[in-house]
Amino acid sequence: MAAEDADLIASLAAQGPVKMHLVLTPQTLPDAPSFNVIADLKGSEHPEQVVIVSGHLDSWDLGTGAIDDGAGVAVSMEVVHLVRALGLHPRRTIRFIAWMNEENGLMGATTYAQDHAAEAGNHFAAMEIDLGADHPLGVTIAAKPEVRELLAPVAEVLAAGGSGLLQTSEHAGADVGPLAALHVPTFAPIQDSRTYFNYHHTAADTLDKIDPRHLSENAAVMAVTAYALANLEVPLPR
Ligand SMILES: [Zn+2]
Structure with a gap:
C-alpha cells in the first residue's frame, strides 16, 4: 500500500469506523528457471579481474x-x-549484471556467488544500486576502512555534482551481499531516499517518479566509481 493510501485511511479512521474492500491476489507458485543477465566490457590489462555494476x-x-x-x-x-562512448579502455573488466529474483529470495545473487566462489579473488569490487533514482550524495563503502582513503580522488571528482560523500558501512546492498560474504569489497551510491518508501513495492512505483536528471547523476556516480576501481593501481585490501 502506498504511503498516500495509508495516510488517507489514517485520516478517515480518525473520523470514525472505516470499511475496506481488499482484493488480495498473491499466490506462491513452484520455483521455475530464470536467469541473471550478464555482459562484460573486457579489461585491457586484467580481463580476468572484474568490477561489477x-x-x-x-x-x-x-x-x-x-x-x-x-x-x-x-x-x-x-x-x-x-x-x-568516451572511448575509455579500463584495465579491469567492467561486468554489468541485472540480478534475477532479488525480491523473492535473492536467488540470482546467491547462485552467482556459488558459481563464482572459486574466482572470488578475481572479483575486484561489486557495486549495486537499489534505492531508487533520486539524487546521489556520494558512495557507500562496505570494505576495509583504508578503501575510503583510496577513493578520496573519486570523491573529489564527484563533489562537483553534489555527490562527494564517502561513507563506510557494514552493507552496500542485498544482491552484492553474497559476494561481500566472500570478502569482495562492495559499493553503492548513497541516494536521497526520502520519498523512496512512499512508492516502493506499491502500485505507485512507475516511471513518472523518476527525474531524468537524477537518473543521470546516479549514472555519473556509478560510472566514475566503477571506472576508478577498474583502473586502480593497487589491489583493494580485503
Ligand atoms: Zn530492489
Whole structure:
C-alpha cells in the first residue's frame, strides 16, 4: 500500500469506523528457471579481474518497478555505455549484471556467488544500486576502512555534482551481499531516499517518479566509481 493510501485511511479512521474492500491476489507458485543477465566490457590489462555494476531485474508487479529496480538496471547499463562512448579502455573488466529474483529470495545473487566462489579473488569490487533514482550524495563503502582513503580522488571528482560523500558501512546492498560474504569489497551510491518508501513495492512505483536528471547523476556516480576501481593501481585490501 502506498504511503498516500495509508495516510488517507489514517485520516478517515480518525473520523470514525472505516470499511475496506481488499482484493488480495498473491499466490506462491513452484520455483521455475530464470536467469541473471550478464555482459562484460573486457579489461585491457586484467580481463580476468572484474568490477561489477548491478541492479535487479525482477520487481513487485503492482506498479512497473521503475524505482525498484528498473532505475538501477538502467544506471548500471549506462555505466558500460558511458565508458564506451568516451572511448575509455579500463584495465579491469567492467561486468554489468541485472540480478534475477532479488525480491523473492535473492536467488540470482546467491547462485552467482556459488558459481563464482572459486574466482572470488578475481572479483575486484561489486557495486549495486537499489534505492531508487533520486539524487546521489556520494558512495557507500562496505570494505576495509583504508578503501575510503583510496577513493578520496573519486570523491573529489564527484563533489562537483553534489555527490562527494564517502561513507563506510557494514552493507552496500542485498544482491552484492553474497559476494561481500566472500570478502569482495562492495559499493553503492548513497541516494536521497526520502520519498523512496512512499512508492516502493506499491502500485505507485512507475516511471513518472523518476527525474531524468537524477537518473543521470546516479549514472555519473556509478560510472566514475566503477571506472576508478577498474583502473586502480593497487589491489583493494580485503
Ligand atoms: Zn530492489
